[in-house]
Amino acid sequence: GDSVTQMEGPVTLSEEAFLTINCTYTATGYPSLFWYVQYPGEGLQLLLKATKADDKGSNKGFEATYRKETTSFHLEKGSVQVSDSAVYFCALSEAGNQFYFGTGTSLTVIP
Amino acid sequence: EADIYQTPRYLVIGTGKKITLECSQTMGHDKMYWYQQDPGMELHLIHYSYGVNSTEKGDLSSESTVSRIRTEHFPLTLESARPSHTSQYLCASRRAGDTGELFFGEGSRLTVL
Numbered sequence: 001g002d003s004v005t006q007m008e009g010p011v012t013l014s015e016e017a018f019l020t021i022n023c024t025y026t027a028t029g030y031p032s033l034f035w036y037v038q039y040p041g042e043g044l045q046l047l048l049k050a051t052k053a054d055d056k057g058s059n060k061g062f063e064a065t066y067r068k069e070t071t072s073f074h075l076e077k078g079s080v081q082v083s084d085s086a087v088y089f090c091a092l093s094e095a096g097n098q099f100y101f102g103t104g105t106s107l108t109v110i111p
Numbered sequence: 112e113a114d115i116y117q118t119p120r121y122l123v124i125g126t127g128k129k130i131t132l133e134c135s136q137t138m139g140h141d142k143m144y145w146y147q148q149d150p151g152m153e154l155h156l157i158h159y160s161y162g163v164n165s166t167e168k169g170d171l172s173s174e175s176t177v178s179r180i181r182t183e184h185f186p187l188t189l190e191s192a193r194p195s196h197t198s199q200y201l202c203a204s205r206r207a208g209d210t211g212e213l214f215f216g217e218g219s220r221l222t223v224l
Contacts, residue, residue, distance in 0.1 A: 043201050043215035104152035
């Protein structure tokens with residue numbers, strides 16, 4: 001069945017450091033891929049998405065490229081800020097039905 | 112901006128009480144979902160609906176029940192709350208189609224004493 005595996009945390013970085021959170025997936029067809037962010041005390045918000053192979057999703061300085069050959073969708077940001085401290089979830093959806101989420105990666109950015 | 116609302120945001124109740132968590136969306140989405148989020152952050156699908164009068168149980172067994180009488184409304188009910196029900200409950204919706212993202216409410220944090 002479909003599944004998502006993402007890098008375990010927690011991750012602690014200094015401000016302006018480079019961020020990578022790894023995400024790989026298993027799917028039977030051609031899923032859409034998503035990154036969501038959850039700030040403390042809130043629900044999940046869509047950060048970016050990609051709907052087909054080689055698509056790059058980007059938002060707020062974050063990027064992720066849909067790599068079919070490696071079944072990956074790694075999240076990157078060149079220079080993190082304290083305000084990026086949150087939990088990040090990788091997810092996939094196939095055939096427009098259920099979503100499959102990774103277990104979440106907690107990021108703390110220190111000044 | 113997402114238009115999906117959950118109430119209450121926070122609730123503390125005693126064991127054995129009946130509670131209903133409300134979820135409403137104004138986007139006309141057919142598909143709606145309830146997730147339970149444990150302290151370790153992982154999300155577990157407990158109920159979903161693909162339209163009015165359609166409800167299904169999710170991957171995680173739950174003693175809660177749901178109804179979908181109107182497109183915009185998807186309440187979750189616990190008939191007799193127990194401490195093991197203490198958790199964060201997240202409601203979400205999405206439009207039909209293969210590429211639509213999920214829109215989440217802000218969550219209802221339930222504590223059962």
